[in-house]
Amino acid sequence: MSDHNISEHDFDKFAEFFYRKTGIKFEPSKRYFVDKRLTERMRETGSDSFRHYFTTLRFQASGEELQRLTNLLTVNETYFMREDYQFRCLIDSMLPDVISRHDPRKPIRIWCIPSSSGEEPYSIAMYLLEEWEGINDWDVELIASDIDTQILATAQKGIYSERSIRNVPASWKRRYFKSVPGGHQVSEDIRDAVEFTRINLSEPADVRSMRNIDIIFCRNLLIYFDDKSRKVAAEYMYEAMSPGGYICLGHTESMGRISPLYRVKKFPAAIVYQRPLEAK
């Protein structure tokens, strides 16, 4: 007989474990939300008790179950202008700092990984054109990578639902979108400005080709990796970056669960991580 009951102490144990692994803290007030998803996974994995399920979660070599559960416990809907305080930080703080020591003959390089269906790189492109005065003086290369070639094709087409563009300011919508069958398509010049490439962040040969990146947006990706692969991925990104370059993670993610390589940098709009300038 199975017992899918989750006691208060079970919840505490789970909450501490999940916090240690992901940096996401569930307070007791979130119990209903968490319990519901835990029970669902217990049922689907055929676990006969919380204890049994918790053991799977902690020790499964592939880390697959933890990944599944993390997926359920984090809302991962992608849309235009999502977590745009980081784009604000890009314009107000990161770019001014980067150009202060950048060779003016060379382009600024910004890398989005994962590209996903394109909302993030296109949002950044629009931000740069609309909000950054420096765009008149600097070339910017915007690279968006994903492991999934199908999603890259979707991104290149650039057609989105009304819901996905709900946070785009009206004037930007007029300038950068046109109505097409099936939704709203990003204008051709924006689509052309982004270079989409297939990259597996766990594959050395793939990552080796990335060089001289000034700013990386790596949001809501590493949280789904196991400890070993996320550390290695952070090391590859370090290699891809110029010294003094910045990396932005998702708002629930912290480099504190990933790697000690980067320096914590606080700007008015956001906390980001920097490859130390003086590091070799």
Added chain:
Amino acid sequence: MKHILIVDDASTVRMYHRNILEAAGYTVDEAVNGIEALEKALTGKFDLYIVDINMPKMDGYEFLQQLRREPMHQAPAVMVSTEAAELDHTKAYFSGANLYMVKPIKPLQMMTYVRLLMGEESA
């Protein structure tokens, strides 16, 4: 109300310290390692830090060294560790700690030093 950051990778230790400090009327926040502590320290305002030495990703020494480079974040710090070696004392003070204590800490002992470091009168 005074605000204290507890930095320790062991959840039981964080709970224990939290109980003592909250009972004395302080508010408390927690971090599991030096990087998370830096994120919290830089975005919040703390009157005291209680910092373990051995932690994953970033240890207590490194945390204090980086924190002390920030002119706005010079609140006193107590470093706590399982190690009683003379070398660790020296390293702790060198990193920017104001006091070094060896675990486990007794509640009375903790409260005496916490009050002292924050310039409050000892009970």
Added chain:
Amino acid sequence: MALKKSRKKNTTQSQNEKRDCNQIRNELLSDDASSRRWAARDIVNCPGATHMLLDQLNNEEEPSVRQVILSSLTQLGDSEAVEGLVNCLRSEDASLRNEAIEAMKQLPEEVAPIMATLLNDPDPDVRIFAVNILESLCHDDVEQWLVSVIRDDEHVNVCATAVDLLGEVGSEISIEALTGLKDRFTEEPYIQFAADLAMKRISGD
């Protein structure tokens, strides 16, 4: 100026990939940190890699290279790598110690055979680190190991570390030892607190 695509792909790396093991070994000693990092990654397919990496780990001062060396040692994960990591536990360098603990947590099967030895090390700090490593070990004996620590280890902080973990992995069989621990350290409020918490979590009420 404007948004634009990069015109050319980087072509230099194809040469790099063809380096032979002798070149890689030399680059592990290069003056350039980036070359050392790539060498530390690429060396894993060369004979004698573990030995070279451990040698370099002891001399390496650049933290970013050390991180990559530790990742590669974790990937290799042979008994020589584990032995090298155990030596790091005795280092004066706190970050190296903690990095070694993290690497060993990734190697549960390789570490399990030496766990009993580590838990009986004369240095209490090494015993504490061993308990830290137990956290990620999926092994039938984990709870039994923790029980013997809290029953027999004389050092209060070794016991304290073990109790923290028992609260997460312990079952009914730990209760007696937890009660015994409270009796052994009646003067330590922390042990009383931690043992009570662990017992509450185990019995689930």
